[in-house]
Amino acid sequence: xxxxxxxxxxxxxxxxxxxxxxxxxxxxxxxxxxxxxxxxxxxxxxxxxxxxxxxxxxxxxxxxxxxxxxxxxxxxxxxxxxxxxxxxxxxxxxxxxxxxxxxxxxxxxxxxxxxxxxxxxxxxxxxxxxxxxxxxxxxxxxxxxxxxxxxxxxxxxxxxxxxxxxxxxxxxxxxxxxxxxxxxxxxxxxxxxxxxxxxxxxxxxxxxxxxxxxxxxxxxxxxxxxxxxxxxxxxxxxxxxxxxxxxxxxxxxxxxxxxxxxxxxx
Amino acid sequence: xxxxxxxxxxxxxxxxxxxxxxxxxxxxxxxxxxxxxxxxxxxxxxxxxxxxxxxxxxxxxxxxxxxxxxxxxxxxxxxxxxxxxxxxxxxxxxxxxxxxxxxxxxxxxxxxxxxxxxxxxxxxxxxxxxxxxxxxxxxxxxxxxxxxxxxxxxxxxxxxxxxxxxxxxxxxxxxxxxxxxxxxxxxxxxxxxxxxxxxxxxxxxxxxxxxxxxxxxxxxxxxxxxxxxxxxxxxxxxxxxxxxxxxxxxxxxxxxxxxxxxxxxx
Amino acid sequence: xxxxxxxxxxxxxxxxxxxxxxxxxxxxxxxxxxxxxxxxxxxxxxxxxxxxxxxxxxxxxxxxxxxxxxxxxxxxxxxxxxxxxxxxxxxxxxxxxxxxxxxxxxxxxxxxxxxxxxxxxxxxxxxxxxxxxxxxxxxxxxxxxxxxxxxxxxxxxxxxxxxxxxxxxxxxxxxxxxxxxxxxxxxxxxxxxxxxxxxxxxxxxxxxxxxxxxxxxxxxxxxxxxxxxxxxxxxxxxxxxxxxxxxxxxxxxxxxxxxxxxxxxx
Numbered sequence: 001x002x003x004x005x006x007x008x009x010x011x012x013x014x015x016x017x018x019x020x021x022x023x024x025x026x027x028x029x030x031x032x033x034x035x036x037x038x039x040x041x042x043x044x045x046x047x048x049x050x051x052x053x054x055x056x057x058x059x060x061x062x063x064x065x066x067x068x069x070x071x072x073x074x075x076x077x078x079x080x081x082x083x084x085x086x087x088x089x090x091x092x093x094x095x096x097x098x099x100x101x102x103x104x105x106x107x108x109x110x111x112x113x114x115x116x117x118x119x120x121x122x123x124x125x126x127x128x129x130x131x132x133x134x135x136x137x138x139x140x141x142x143x144x145x146x147x148x149x150x151x152x153x154x155x156x157x158x159x160x161x162x163x164x165x166x167x168x169x170x171x172x173x174x175x176x177x178x179x180x181x182x183x184x185x186x187x188x189x190x191x192x193x194x195x196x197x198x199x200x201x202x203x204x205x206x207x208x209x210x211x212x213x214x215x216x217x218x219x220x221x222x223x224x225x226x227x228x229x230x231x232x233x234x235x236x237x238x239x240x241x242x243x244x245x246x247x248x249x250x251x252x253x254x255x256x257x258x259x260x261x262x263x264x265x266x
Numbered sequence: 267x268x269x270x271x272x273x274x275x276x277x278x279x280x281x282x283x284x285x286x287x288x289x290x291x292x293x294x295x296x297x298x299x300x301x302x303x304x305x306x307x308x309x310x311x312x313x314x315x316x317x318x319x320x321x322x323x324x325x326x327x328x329x330x331x332x333x334x335x336x337x338x339x340x341x342x343x344x345x346x347x348x349x350x351x352x353x354x355x356x357x358x359x360x361x362x363x364x365x366x367x368x369x370x371x372x373x374x375x376x377x378x379x380x381x382x383x384x385x386x387x388x389x390x391x392x393x394x395x396x397x398x399x400x401x402x403x404x405x406x407x408x409x410x411x412x413x414x415x416x417x418x419x420x421x422x423x424x425x426x427x428x429x430x431x432x433x434x435x436x437x438x439x440x441x442x443x444x445x446x447x448x449x450x451x452x453x454x455x456x457x458x459x460x461x462x463x464x465x466x467x468x469x470x471x472x473x474x475x476x477x478x479x480x481x482x483x484x485x486x487x488x489x490x491x492x493x494x495x496x497x498x499x500x501x502x503x504x505x506x507x508x509x510x511x512x513x514x515x516x517x518x519x520x521x522x523x524x525x526x527x528x529x530x531x532x
Numbered sequence: 533x534x535x536x537x538x539x540x541x542x543x544x545x546x547x548x549x550x551x552x553x554x555x556x557x558x559x560x561x562x563x564x565x566x567x568x569x570x571x572x573x574x575x576x577x578x579x580x581x582x583x584x585x586x587x588x589x590x591x592x593x594x595x596x597x598x599x600x601x602x603x604x605x606x607x608x609x610x611x612x613x614x615x616x617x618x619x620x621x622x623x624x625x626x627x628x629x630x631x632x633x634x635x636x637x638x639x640x641x642x643x644x645x646x647x648x649x650x651x652x653x654x655x656x657x658x659x660x661x662x663x664x665x666x667x668x669x670x671x672x673x674x675x676x677x678x679x680x681x682x683x684x685x686x687x688x689x690x691x692x693x694x695x696x697x698x699x700x701x702x703x704x705x706x707x708x709x710x711x712x713x714x715x716x717x718x719x720x721x722x723x724x725x726x727x728x729x730x731x732x733x734x735x736x737x738x739x740x741x742x743x744x745x746x747x748x749x750x751x752x753x754x755x756x757x758x759x760x761x762x763x764x765x766x767x768x769x770x771x772x773x774x775x776x777x778x779x780x781x782x783x784x785x786x787x788x789x790x791x792x793x794x795x796x797x798x
Contacts, residue, residue, distance in 0.1 A: 239778025246505025
């Protein structure tokens with residue numbers, strides 16, 4: 001079975017059956033929409049970040065996601081504690097290095113988290129290039145570099161870090177350092193809605209819980225993109241798109257995902 | 267007049283006429299939707315949590331709600347200061363013990379708040395059982411225990427704490443330790459939208475301002491459930507449900523609430 | 533060309549062409565909707581508030597907005613650092629003095645920010661009057677004073693502070709201390725949706741980046757009000773209004789704005 005004909009819907013079905021408890025340490029902008037996205041998909045999100053309980057909660061979570069979007073010193077301490085616990089306890093965890101190259105604080109935090117061995121790193125091209133140590137132009141949170149240009153950086157980062165690296169953009173690229181996949185699903189309205197990228201990180205966390213990391217990540221990205229395509233069929237702008245997107249995440253079946261996923265080997 | 271035929275719409279009308287200023291110390295996930303829910307209903311929400319001003323603000327609020335969803339040490343200090351001020355000044359206040367049994371930090375915080383005499387405690391079955399000291403299975407924020415199983419725990423908790431206790435679920439249960447009510451309104455899509463439970467706590471706070479606590483709490487839960495039923499008539503999934511729910515909270519009249527409330531004595 | 537026939541659409545077109553990077557230090561309630569509002573309009577919002585990076589980020593932003601809605605001591609430090617950097621570096625910045633008169637903490641914070649020379653101050657009548665030192669009745673976040681009553685206070689505040697002052701309400705009033713404009717666009721449903729006022733502050737920040745401050749502020753308020761009028765044409769309540777409003781912010785053209793803006797000299 002080739003990637004083009006693989007049953008990507010299987011990973012969605014398994015995720016929904018498991019309904020994994022996923023702890024998310026994310027930014028203030030994303031929290032609400034991320035929780036709604038994950039609930040609509042069928043996962044069990046929990047936003048737990050206080051240093052007094054973050055690592056304790058990680059120990060009984062099925063996955064952890066960490067997003068540095070609106071970081072501050074107390075939160076960084078919790079991120080490091082939870083990531084260390086996840087690494088020690090074998091809980092898979094996803095790093096979302098928002099605007100990793102924008103300020104010294106972000107570069108340092110991203111580097112410290114990278115040392116704690118994320119299972120998956122998901123970012124846009126600028127962020128992945130910043131992590132890969134490649135000269136990145138992006139100083140904001142938007143993708144200033146194309147996904148194509150980031151593929152080499154992603155392979156390098158995957159090999160050095162041991163993580164599966166997912167670069168999201170008009171066409172997504174996923175690699176474990178050796179193998180590579182491209183996912184051509186999605187819609188241009190998606191970047192007009194804040195925190196949809198951050199929320200995708202939660203979906204990746206839910207998919208990789210108990211499933212093969214690289215393949216589950218590919219399936220998560222295809223699922224998200226197909227839901228975006230369905231939302232675009234009725235949306236009249238970014239407001240109605242967000243509403244239709246949540247509806248589509250909920251109603252999209254495994255069979256539909258298998259039929260509409262546009263995945264190719266890279 | 268029995269509970270089944272009581273005019274529950276009266277409490278909604280009074281709340282809207284008063285438009286009570288309700289201070290909410292709640293979690294990051296809920297803040298936006300809770301404010302929108304309360305505005306749509308006709309209340310005046312204010313999110314004020316800094317230790318420098320929280321208790322000062324409580325003194326001139328008509329009600330206070332405290333939710334421990336994304337708690338951290340600085341916020342706990344504000345919660346305790348505002349709850350103490352509310353108790354001293356006779357401002358009714360509602361405790362929402364999110365995931366009270368999940369971590370040590372939550373158990374300790376919930377116990378400290380309980381000692382400050384909440385007027386109402388609103389939670390799901392797991393949370394109420396955790397507060398009641400009964401063995402609770404729930405470690406996340408979802409209801410792992412049925413409302414039925416929690417009724418005994420709720421009565422115990424009400425008697426020990428002096429609070430009206432509301433256990434929300436498919437059928438809600440409300441008790442002041444002696445009397446009991448069940449509210450059978452609502453819709454299965456509601457738990458798929460994050461923070462609708464948290465936001466209900468704000469609605470309870472608005473209803474109990476200047477009204478009989480137990481009856482106003484029953485009316486608040488019926489109002490919320492009927493709005494959910496109306497939303498479900500047109501929603502296609504969790505995204506459109508949330509939109510229709512806010513519209514319904516705003517358009518639902520007292521007469522409609524009186525006609526559609528399914529309240530029974532328990 | 534008089535104000536009534538000025539091409540207010542021009543300022544929208546320029547903002548969209550520039551897509552200015554606007555740093556926002558705002559409250560937890562507003563963050564998500566503010567980012568969505570700004571993205572729908574065509575700006576590039578970034579929510580950056582940690583003391584470790586806030587001022588560093590300000591230096592390369594095209595505008596800065598500061599909102600004291602859910603302030604706390606650590607955030608006040610970041611607000612002051614970013615405002616000082618903006619003032620020193622010539623980055624225009626907007627102050628949104630939410631509930632400025634409600635508590636001592638707010639009064640002190642607003643005064644400290646005012647000393648750092650905001651380019652624009654946008655608030656409701658109570659807030660502007662509180663800043664102007666005029667007796668304000670408002671203790672919450674809603675406008676308890678009419679815009680008319682606040683016009684004199686706004687002119688005083690503009691002259692003392694050197695800022696353009698925008699008082700928003702059913703009819704908005706904008707002044708640089710000498711000239712004055714009224715904007716009669718908008719819809720009564722807008723105050724029923726939380727953080728729409730806070731989000732407008734971000735729109736003002738985006739419009740004044742590289743454009744004449746007073747005129748760009750007038751255009752921003754007219755743009756926002758016209759989008760509200762368009763949203764009201766299809767909305768059935770505050771939920772569907774918010775969705776239609778985001779759609780309208782995105783689809784509204786410069787020509788439509790020029791045709792529908794109701795601006796008069798005051």
